Amino acid sequence: MEHVRLADSRGQRAPVGRLMAALIGAVVLFQLNATMLSPAVTDLGERLDAGADQVGLQATVFFLSAALFGVFLPRLSDIAGRRPVILAVVAVTNAGTVIGLLAPNIEVLYAARGVQGVCGVLVPMSLMVLRDAVPPDRFGLHVGIITGVNGGVAGVDALLGGVIVDTVGFRGVLATILLVGVIAAGLVWRWLPDSRPSAGARMDWRGVALLCATIGLLTVGISGGGVLLVGAAAVLFAVFVLVERRRPDSLVPVRQMRDRGTWGLLLTTTLTLAGVFAAINFVLPLLAQEGFGMSASTASLLYLTPYALVGWLVAPFAGRLAENIGYRRVFRVGVLGSVVALVIMMFGLSSPAVLVGCAVLLGVTAAGMANIMLNAMGVVYSPADNQGLLPGLNSAAFNVGASLGTAVLSSLVGQPGGYQLALAVAVVISLLALAVSFVLPAGQRQ
Template identity: 45%
Template sequence: MTRPRYDTAQATAGPESADRRSSVVALVVALLAACTAFQLNASMLSPVLVVMGRELHADQITVGLSQTAFYTGTAVFGLFLPRLSDIAGRRRVLLGMMTVMIAGEVLAALAPDMTVLIVARGIQGVTGAVVPICLMILRDEVRDPRRYGTLMGVVTAINGGIAGLDAILGGMLGSTFGFRSVFWLIAVVGVVAVVFCYRGVPESRPSRGVRLDWYGVLFLAGVVLLFQSAVNEMGKGRGADWTLIGALLAGGAVCGAVFWRIEGTVAQPLASPALLKRRATWATVGTTVLTLAGVIAAVNGIAMSIAQDSAAGFDLGADSASLLLLTPYALLGWIVAPFAGRLAPATGYRAILRIGLAGSVAGLVGLAVFGTRSLVFLVGATLLLGVVYAGMANIMLNGLGVVLSPPGNPGFLPGLNSAGFGLGAGLSFAILPAVQVAADVHGQGSRAGYTWALLVGAAIMALALLMSLLIPQPVEAETAD
């Protein structure tokens, strides 16, 4: 299945132009459907974890392992599937990922116990590469920088949540029909996505004839898996086994050393040492990790805890807190993202990113200083983060992973950056809650604990801003005027 590239600079009036516009619409609808299926796996399950535990007779620690399995799967699969799509075909890999995800949804919906459900959630993690592959497909087909930037914002905005409605719908379905209904719904969305992608996504294989470096994949996946496991263990706070954490980190370092050696010797490496040494690689991924580490738990954990804390917060119910904070946060990100993407080619991807990061620092400081004392400021600072992080920084980080990719290996940096999102989110939930507990002088929740956790988040975000200064300009993705 081959189609002409959707290059608006070469578009002409008349029927041909109309056909191009129709093809672009079909492409974007297909990519949105694929990204929606992935996002529902990430966001619809959180409100039904309690229901899941009750129906499968499992405690919440065991239920939480299902989420760990999913996010670990997204990190591992996200590493190499974008590169595999360069070689085997992006449309083929995208359809394969969605098909495997559907199988994972059916298995989860039929799961007789938590063991099967955890395996199913790990299988669903294959969708971790959906967003970077969709952006690579989009960039292949839309060559006008401004138009690509706008559509990049539209597609990537789904990654921040579907205007907050996904979590609400998940909670309603779980409460009314049980947790299995959520998996059946995601399976149906997955089937729709497969149909749209089959009909609307053209095939492309920029690295046709290249062999995937499976040994490199194995050891790099080992690095991510071991480091992610260490981060997950850190998230247990005072109950963490630091001997195990040390062993996991040491194992990850060994896998990293072996990976480096392999990549310096094989003829067709997953990522040559020269590629790994590029500022475009380590500065972009480093910024992603630090950004996620600073903000994710601040919004989804600390701010929500403040809203619901009856002693040191505002004593809201979980549903009210979500409607007041998370829904407008996601909705604002959804609205702002296409405009940020539109501005990026002219203003600069790095400029939009840095504005978003600086605004995120301000938002986190505002949460720490004023949001712990005033519900109005808590809501206002969270909404600011919806604009500057969800609508700007998050979009630019996804975009930079694609536009800074080297032509000879376009899938590696988006894959590594995708793993950076998962690692950063894990670090956020390991660090900020631990700081909150350590700074809680009364041991039952206090403003001091929340304040210090948010200030640490702001400090990490400031480091992300400094790291972003090292990201090189994506010259080919930006316009002169």
């Protein structure tokens, strides 16, 4: 495919620069919705008369919603079109932000966050647009730019959110998100091209319902809902497989279930996020605050911001490198480097400076390499006749892995030597992710 052949809102071929502007606007909107409210925990509790545990639940609602919408919206865009689905997602996200702005209590905020969760599909769908639009030898570079910008925003939006919260409260954060959402809607409307690789196909809504219920039960179960919910999820998944085998228009064809590029990638993604995400986003900030007495903003500035910004800088180069040596190899280098960083953290827990260095290294290996390759492989391994399914399921695997890792590591840090034990478990999980990655096929774009 040469250059961009897809038509924008005026029926003209969309230049790459304008296409990238529209996609970056979409992924920035997702990232702000995902993390910009993080510094507002205290303010939300005071203004909505809610406890810390109630306030924390709003993030769980958001990510669970994102995982569920990820099951079917990317596939729906194969049929109904990328551009109309992304436009609808941005519009619904903005509507959820308005609900949050007007929320009089925590229950209404939960509803708002559930609606906003639809934007979780914007990252995988942006990569699907790139697959349709750019030639194979430029795909890795553009993936690196898109996902790198997404990670870079994560490094500064929490700090900006803290300033806004201190000035005008959480509603000021939501107003900022809404402003970005309006801008993103304009960019998408004007410059995003359309494509419908499965036009005329039927949507398997029965399969959607079963798989969403499975992922919902699994996510809630591993986040503290108990082993019974996890067991119920396993039973429901077995029912899903039996039902899908009998449908000619199944959401997940049997041949794709058996493909190493499908189950291998989903397992690799889940394990990678369970190991590295929880270590950098839960264990390290908790140690900084409880062990070193840092404030939340100082901990974010010293550890999370360098991690995200370094990942932003490295991602385009990692994407370009993957075009030459392969996505799997870059991923494995990233995971192996992350394991090295986690081991150093295990033996450097008493030194804030050593931990800063580890955060920077993880920015290179995890944020800049491993996570970028996981997103890219979700597109690379997608068959031509079902392009939207795997990126959506892979997005759900990101959320499930993050929930699983946080649940496991958080149960360990309170024990004697808990921080070191939690990091040791993170190392083991990451090594499992590395091992599973060797089942992944070469995966040429189709």
